[in-house]
Amino acid sequence: MQSVLQACALAAGAAVLLIAAFVVAEGRPALGAVFGPVWDPEAGAFGVLPMLAGSLAVTAGALALAVPAGIGMALFLTEVAPPALGTAVRPLLQALAGVPSVVYGFVGLTLLVPAIRRGLGGPGFSALAGALVLAVMVLPTIAAVGEDALRALPPTFREGALALGATPWQAVRRVLLPAARSGLVTAVVLGLGRALGETMAVLMVTGNVAAAPRSPLDPVRTLTGNIAMEMGYAVGQHRAALFATGALLLALVMLVNAAARRASR
Amino acid sequence: MRTLRCLLPLLVLLAACASSGRGLRVAGSTSVQPLAEILAEAYTRSGGGRVSIQGGGSTAGVQAVLHGVAGLGAVSRRLAPEESAQGLVAHTIGYDLLTVVVHPTNPLAAISRARLGRLFSGVAADWRDVGGPPGPVYLVSREAGSGSREAFRSLVGPVSPRALIQSSAGAIRVAVMANPQAIGYVSLPVARMGGLKALAVDGRRPDEPGYPLVRPVSFVTLGPPQGEAAAFLRFVASPAGRELIREEGLVPAGDGP
Numbered sequence: 091m092q093s094v095l096q097a098c099a100l101a102a103g104a105a106v107l108l109i110a111a112f113v114v115a116e117g118r119p120a121l122g123a124v125f126g127p128v129w130d131p132e133a134g135a136f137g138v139l140p141m142l143a144g145s146l147a148v149t150a151g152a153l154a155l156a157v158p159a160g161i162g163m164a165l166f167l168t169e170v171a172p173p174a175l176g177t178a179v180r181p182l183l184q185a186l187a188g189v190p191s192v193v194y195g196f197v198g199l200t201l202l203v204p205a206i207r208r209g210l211g212g213p214g215f216s217a218l219a220g221a222l223v224l225a226v227m228v229l230p231t232i233a234a235v236g237e238d239a240l241r242a243l244p245p246t247f248r249e250g251a252l253a254l255g256a257t258p259w260q261a262v263r264r265v266l267l268p269a270a271r272s273g274l275v276t277a278v279v280l281g282l283g284r285a286l287g288e289t290m291a292v293l294m295v296t297g298n299v300a301a302a303p304r305s306p307l308d309p310v311r312t313l314t315g316n317i318a319m320e321m322g323y324a325v326g327q328h329r330a331a332l333f334a335t336g337a338l339l340l341a342l343v344m345l346v347n348a349a350a351r352r353a354s355r
Numbered sequence: 356m357r358t359l360r361c362l363l364p365l366l367v368l369l370a371a372c373a374s375s376g377r378g379l380r381v382a383g384s385t386s387v388q389p390l391a392e393i394l395a396e397a398y399t400r401s402g403g404g405r406v407s408i409q410g411g412g413s414t415a416g417v418q419a420v421l422h423g424v425a426g427l428g429a430v431s432r433r434l435a436p437e438e439s440a441q442g443l444v445a446h447t448i449g450y451d452l453l454t455v456v457v458h459p460t461n462p463l464a465a466i467s468r469a470r471l472g473r474l475f476s477g478v479a480a481d482w483r484d485v486g487g488p489p490g491p492v493y494l495v496s497r498e499a500g501s502g503s504r505e506a507f508r509s510l511v512g513p514v515s516p517r518a519l520i521q522s523s524a525g526a527i528r529v530a531v532m533a534n535p536q537a538i539g540y541v542s543l544p545v546a547r548m549g550g551l552k553a554l555a556v557d558g559r560r561p562d563e564p565g566y567p568l569v570r571p572v573s574f575v576t577l578g579p580p581q582g583e584a585a586a587f588l589r590f591v592a593s594p595a596g597r598e599l600i601r602e603e604g605l606v607p608a609g610d611g612p
Contacts, residue, residue: 130516131499132508204533213493214534215519298498298520309519319522322415323500 110340117333124334129300129311131320136331138338143302144217144310145342148292149285151221151306152228156285157278159225160232164277165262167233168240169248180234187230195294198223203295212307215297220310223291228281235280239273240266272354279350283343289314313339378405379583383416383429384502386451386524386542387572390603391429397599398590404583410523413502417443420577426584428575431502431542445573446580448591449605452561453506453568454546455554456528458535463487465555468511468567474538475507477515482536494518495530495539506570507540540568543604562604572605 117124126137163183167176198219207214247269251261267274289312297309298319311319317332324332381391388410395406408429411419416428417438434445455471457463466474466485473479474492483489496518497504503524508514519537521527524545531537532550543561546553559566580588590596597607 199529200533207534213519213537215530293522294526298522299517300520301516311520319498319520320500322412322418323498325414325418328500 113333113336113340117330117335117337120327120330120334121337123327124331124338127302129316131324131328131331134327136327136334138313138316138331138335140300140302141311141313141316141335142338144296145286145312145314145339147217147303147306147310148220148224148296148312149282151217152224152285153278153282155221155225156229156232156281160229160277160281161236161267161274163229163233164236164240165266167237169258169262169266183230183233186226187234191227191288191291192294194223194227195291198291198295206307210307212305213297213309215295215309216307217296217303217310218306219295220292220312221306223295224285224288227288227291228284231284232277232281235277236270236274239270239277242273243269275350275354279346282346286339286343286346287314289318293318313342378407379427379587380407380409380419380425381416381427381429381574381587382409382411382419382425383427383575384413384431384572385410386431386503386545387429389544390572390600390605393599393603394591394596395587397595398587401590401595403586403590406583406587412500413505414500417575420575423577426576427580427587430573430575431570432505433571434573434575442578443575444577444579445571445575446588447571447573447608448588448596449572449600449607450569451572451605452543452566453503453510453540453570454543454561455538455540455556455568456531456546456551457538457554458531459550459552460535461487461538461552463554464552465558468557471556472512475511475515475518476513477517490536493534493537495521495527495537497524497527498522502570503540503542507568510568510570547604569606571608 120136123136124138126135127139128135128137129140167179171179202219202222203214206212206216206219210218243266247265248261251265252258256264292312293315296311296315298311298315299309300311300316303310313335317335320328321332381395388408391408395408398406409425413430413432416425416430417434419425420428420443421441430445431451434443455466463482463486470479470485474485475494475496477494479485480492481489482492494515494517496514498520504514519530521530524541527539527541528545528548528551531539546561553561557567574588574591576584591600592608600607
């Protein structure tokens with residue numbers, strides 16, 4: 091039994107290492123060229139910095155919306171809502187997490203993009219549209235993991251704080267949130283990972299212009315969207331540049347995970 | 356229970372056969388896809404084998420044929436010299452009209468090729484510059500490597516790096532339909548799906564002879580076509596196939612561009 095489980099663990103680890111090695115090896119010829127400011131395959135320019143800016147912009151925007159909302163929802167479910175309401179809301183959150191990303195993209199394309207164009211100006215296809223769609227997509231992850239983190243706290247924490255005369259809000263802010271910090275950071279990192287890696291939904295609403303955005307209403311192209319859109323055509327240096335984009339994404343996610351592990355300690 | 360255990364692999368095998376089939380697989384240009392689907396359906400109905408159609412883009416179609424994943428590649432541009440050198444043969448089935456489309460409420464009805472070039476290169480960024488009402492121009496283009504984009508670039512000129520990028524002809528249609536100030540280009544069958552206004556270019560409407568934005572549409576094979584692929588190509592070149600091509604808004608090969 092132990093050897094079977096060991097083999098499973100080794101297979102998972104080996105798969106990750108193999109993929110990473112393959113991506114880096116395929117991207118190596120272009121690694122020198124990708125840290126440039128211009129992406130124009132027709133002219134042989136393969137700089138992915140505009141897409142890096144695009145990915146960071148939509149991810150940061152999504153987290154700015156989804157982290158307060160998600161942790162607020164987790165607090166509501168654990169501290170405020172009567173148990174009956176909690177059991178009603180939880181399956182809805184799970185359903186939200188299970189919706190395929192292309193559906194989110196389609197809803198964003200038909201509702202959000204025209205609304206932004208009419209209400210705020212610009213082409214509608216924008217970093218803002220991408221951030222909003224992503225925020226809805228990562229919200230259930232942050233809320234569910236955050237709720238687990240809060241629920242795992244011993245009830246004596248809350249009871250002790252309240253017994254000492256703290257108001258419920260003081261108990262949440264001074265006792266519960268700091269005590270659950272490591273779990274909440276995990277929730278945010280999982281959300282961040284999903285936002286950074288999401289491709290289809292973002293591709294459909296961001297307009298995919300390979301230029302760094304100057305305002306939230308400007309169109310952007312993400313690292314993932316760049317790979318998805320052009321992989322069908324890419325040969326030679328262009329293909330290597332897309333693999334280098336993938337390697338950059340991989341490094342970015344690893345960096346975020348390492349930072350989170352440090353922060354949660 | 357034991358019978359079930361014996362049957363299960365068989366069922367899986369059957370299901371796999373049914374889904375992949377022994378039929379011909381066609382992959383490539385998303386702008387040729389609607390026509391390819393109609394031709395495939397008619398071919399099967401007229402007694403031919405099963406044909407499955409996939410998109411992905413012209414270059415993806417070429418790659419699929421080179422790797423033996425597809426029997427035919429749908430290509431909406433000329434083959435590059437290095438592609439022909441690898442043994443690919445293009446069978447031109449007709450000529451597609453690259454249609455310049457705007458929102459139905461756009462008052463513009465015609466444009467010259469020179470002005471179109473100024474719009475798409477980003478030199479003219481306001482509709483006033485090309486005789487329309489004032490307001491920003493939102494360009495919608497295909498991604499680098501797309502057959503439509505390459506044809507457009509060779510017929511009209513460079514595309515501004517500020518143009519919005521959509522990765523299929525259908526997505527361009529949706530984007531232009533949603534924005535009264537947008538302009539894009541799609542093949543005529545996609546433009547005919549409705550919801551858009553096609554502009555006359557250099558005084559010619561897309562359905563008139565002499566329309567300037569024309570490109571060849573081909574199926575490519577690796578070496579001379581064989582078996583199912585040859586039979587399908589024969590059907591496409593038959594009077595019935597040519598009629599379907601004409602109905603879809605393309606000019607069948609032989610009628611001249």
